[in-house]
Amino acid sequence: MTYRPWIEAGYRCVIQLPVQWGDQDAMGHVNNTVPLRWFESARIAYLEQSGVASALAGEGLGPILASLQCDYRRQVRYPDQVWVGARVVALGNSSFRMQHAAWSQQQQALVTEGSSILVVFDYRAQRPQRVPPSVRQLLEHFEGRSLEPASS
Amino acid sequence: MTYRPWIEAGYRCVIQLPVQWGDQDAMGHVNNTVPLRWFESARIAYLEQSGVASALAGEGLGPILASLQCDYRRQVRYPDQVWVGARVVALGNSSFRMQHAAWSQQQQALVTEGSSILVVFDYRAQRPQRVPPSVRQLLEHFEGRSLEPASS
Amino acid sequence: MTYRPWIEAGYRCVIQLPVQWGDQDAMGHVNNTVPLRWFESARIAYLEQSGVASALAGEGLGPILASLQCDYRRQVRYPDQVWVGARVVALGNSSFRMQHAAWSQQQQALVTEGSSILVVFDYRAQRPQRVPPSVRQLLEHFEGRSLEPASS
Amino acid sequence: MTYRPWIEAGYRCVIQLPVQWGDQDAMGHVNNTVPLRWFESARIAYLEQSGVASALAGEGLGPILASLQCDYRRQVRYPDQVWVGARVVALGNSSFRMQHAAWSQQQQALVTEGSSILVVFDYRAQRPQRVPPSVRQLLEHFEGRSLEPASS
Numbered sequence: 001m002t003y004r005p006w007i008e009a010g011y012r013c014v015i016q017l018p019v020q021w022g023d024q025d026a027m028g029h030v031n032n033t034v035p036l037r038w039f040e041s042a043r044i045a046y047l048e049q050s051g052v053a054s055a056l057a058g059e060g061l062g063p064i065l066a067s068l069q070c071d072y073r074r075q076v077r078y079p080d081q082v083w084v085g086a087r088v089v090a091l092g093n094s095s096f097r098m099q100h101a102a103w104s105q106q107q108q109a110l111v112t113e114g115s116s117i118l119v120v121f122d123y124r125a126q127r128p129q130r131v132p133p134s135v136r137q138l139l140e141h142f143e144g145r146s147l148e149p150a151s152s
Numbered sequence: 153m154t155y156r157p158w159i160e161a162g163y164r165c166v167i168q169l170p171v172q173w174g175d176q177d178a179m180g181h182v183n184n185t186v187p188l189r190w191f192e193s194a195r196i197a198y199l200e201q202s203g204v205a206s207a208l209a210g211e212g213l214g215p216i217l218a219s220l221q222c223d224y225r226r227q228v229r230y231p232d233q234v235w236v237g238a239r240v241v242a243l244g245n246s247s248f249r250m251q252h253a254a255w256s257q258q259q260q261a262l263v264t265e266g267s268s269i270l271v272v273f274d275y276r277a278q279r280p281q282r283v284p285p286s287v288r289q290l291l292e293h294f295e296g297r298s299l300e301p302a303s304s
Numbered sequence: 305m306t307y308r309p310w311i312e313a314g315y316r317c318v319i320q321l322p323v324q325w326g327d328q329d330a331m332g333h334v335n336n337t338v339p340l341r342w343f344e345s346a347r348i349a350y351l352e353q354s355g356v357a358s359a360l361a362g363e364g365l366g367p368i369l370a371s372l373q374c375d376y377r378r379q380v381r382y383p384d385q386v387w388v389g390a391r392v393v394a395l396g397n398s399s400f401r402m403q404h405a406a407w408s409q410q411q412q413a414l415v416t417e418g419s420s421i422l423v424v425f426d427y428r429a430q431r432p433q434r435v436p437p438s439v440r441q442l443l444e445h446f447e448g449r450s451l452e453p454a455s456s
Numbered sequence: 457m458t459y460r461p462w463i464e465a466g467y468r469c470v471i472q473l474p475v476q477w478g479d480q481d482a483m484g485h486v487n488n489t490v491p492l493r494w495f496e497s498a499r500i501a502y503l504e505q506s507g508v509a510s511a512l513a514g515e516g517l518g519p520i521l522a523s524l525q526c527d528y529r530r531q532v533r534y535p536d537q538v539w540v541g542a543r544v545v546a547l548g549n550s551s552f553r554m555q556h557a558a559w560s561q562q563q564q565a566l567v568t569e570g571s572s573i574l575v576v577f578d579y580r581a582q583r584p585q586r587v588p589p590s591v592r593q594l595l596e597h598f599e600g601r602s603l604e605p606a607s608s
Contacts, residue, residue, distance in 0.1 A: 015474075017474060017476075018471075018473060018474075018497075020473075020493065020496075020497045021329075021330070021496065021497060021500040022329055022335055022337070022493050022496050022497065024329060024330040025325075025326055025328060025329060025330070026325070026328040026329070026330065026332050026382075027214070027216075027275075028330050031192075031326055032188065032192060032217045032220065033185045033188045033189055033192070033326065036184065036185045036188060037185055037476065037478050040183075040184060040185070040476075040477065040478050041474075041476045041477060041478065044477040044534075048535075062179075064179075064224075064227075065184045065224055066223070066224055067221070067222060067223045067224060068184065068220075068221070068222045068224075069219070069220070069221045069222075070219060070220045070221075071218070071219045072216075072217055072218055072219060072220075075216075078330075078500075123179075167322075169322060169324075170319075170321060170322075170345075172321075172341065172344075172345045173344065173345060173348040173481075173482070174341050174344050174345065174481055174487055174489070176481060176482040177477075177478055177480060177481065177482070178477070178480040178481070178482065178484050178534075180482050183478055185478070189324065189326050192324075192325065192326050193322075193324045193325060193326065196325040196382075200383075230348075230482075331518075331520075331579075335496075336492065336496060336521045336524065337489045337492045337493055337496070340488065340489045340492060341489055344487075344488060344489070366483070368483075368528075368531075369488045369528055370527070370528055371525070371526060371527045371528060372488065372524075372525070372526045372528075373523070373524070373525045373526075374523060374524045374525075375522070375523045376520075376521055376522055376523060376524075379520075427483075
């Protein structure tokens with residue numbers, strides 16, 4: 001089994017990104033902030049592909065990142081390519097939780113895993129809002145299943 | 153009570169960093185990867201000030217980041233200054249856990265909190281090692297108290 | 305003679321920035337993109353301190369970077385502090401030219417020099433505009449002298 | 457004529473890079489430091505593909521960036537892909553000059569151009585060295601022509 005079917009089994013949105021030489025720090029491996037940039041890129045791609053980004057924008061809302069968690073499983077070095085997945089695993093009143101994973105083409109292995117909490121935010125009023133019904137529908141449609149409730 | 157005593161009460165190591173205009177992304181606030189750069193800088197400062205960095209280097213070892221967790225409490229914008237604290241809160245067989253916090257001078261408030269797990273690593277052998285006794289001593293001395301055990 | 309008077313002699317705006325550990329790349333010195341972030345921060349500080357930023361904003365305009373040039377004189381390493389200067393040296397019809405320099409506190413030496421061309425830009429119309437007379441006045445007032453013409 | 461043959465006509469080494477959402481700053485376009493990361497990645501790819509990186513390493517040498525110049529022709533926004541070229545255009549005693557260009561897939565246009573001076577450097581002795589004959593040969597072979605002398 002190669003990495004692609006593995007990714008595609010669980011992750012609704014997968015993007016491919018190059019590891020750049022300059023992503024490495026003085027330890028000679030990819031700096032700890034870089035996988036979080038990968039996760040961000042996958043998060044944005046997910047919101048666009050699922051239709052959630054434009055559904056939120058249509059109601060004058062946007063996502064805001066409330067928290068982030070990341071496990072660094074293996075060091076990544078240039079040259080390499082990573083496949084980065086995003087999926088929504090839980091849906092709350094005003095937020096939803098995403099999981100992220102990055103696979104290295106060189107190592108044929110999972111290198112970084114993590115999760116993030118996205119809050120539906122009214123940037124003008126500067127406060128959280130309930131997840132609109134249209135967004136719930138889009139998320140469950142994109143995931144192909146009903147989502148368990150998140151804590152908020 | 154101002155922010156400095158508050159920081160200094162709990163955090164053995166506190167550094168000050170400017171928010172740069174270019175730290176902001178297209179949402180007009182500091183990008184989510186930036187507080188993790190702040191935490192990294194505080195982590196490095198802690199390891200140097202406590203003597204842990206040179207004690208590890210003296211045994212041919214170095215710290216490696218195993219995991220990271222971050223809560224984004226408030227948006228940060230340019231111009232601002234942040235005070236970023238690091239402290240060790242738990243000590244395991246081959247790892248220790250740090251807490252991090254960033255305070256905004258403009259907002260006079262905690263803006264980001266987080267924690268990280270650092271593993272004592274033999275970069276030549278590419279594997280974890282037990283925390284050397286000298287490092288345990290330095291950490292407990294720097295924290296001024298005995299540290300609760302971490303999970304690994 | 306120390307570095308501060310030297311800077312202050314020629315540069316109307318000087319900011320101080322820390323070198324962060326994570327600014328270093330796999331060569332163990334500050335990555336080539338980092339001094340350009342320093343220059344950007346000095347450029348923004350200059351535009352704010354001179355009043356140019358708000359004068360432009362008042363006319364619905366903003367600066368846009370058209371070109372950049374940078375000489376890397378010395379390698380910079382963590383830990384260090386840099387003093388970064390910005391000054392306007394030439395003023396054209398729709399643009400002005402800035403010079404930049406960064407001094408290292410550790411090395412007590414000039415480490416990076418450069419220049420940039422800033423165009424006065426109408427972001428709505430997406431095209432350059434003439435430098436408003438109020439901005440010319442602010443620049444010459446801030447520099448304390450009349451400015452030679454730039455090429456455009 | 458599309459962009460690919462145009463690039464391939466003049467540039468011996470061309471890489472493809474995604475524009476990431478987080479490459480954008482508060483102006484809503486790609487930050488000025490990002491094209492310099494693209495150029496760096498193309499520079500590294502060129503040195504590897506031409507055999508220069510390993511020829512230098514074999515003599516205990518490495519390249520060091522002495523200067524950089526960049527023209528920002530058009531704003532770049534997410535989502536996009538860029539094609540980034542590198543070629544050597546002049547060869548001096550201890551340095552060589554590269555040209556860089558980035559094309560946007562969205563805009564089907566050249567978006568950024570620049571050049572850089574790379575010095576052959578002995579990192580142990582911390583000083584420049586003459587370009588080794590093997591490296592001259594590799595560069596002229598890779599470029600498919602003899603190279604004009606650079607100033608140093």
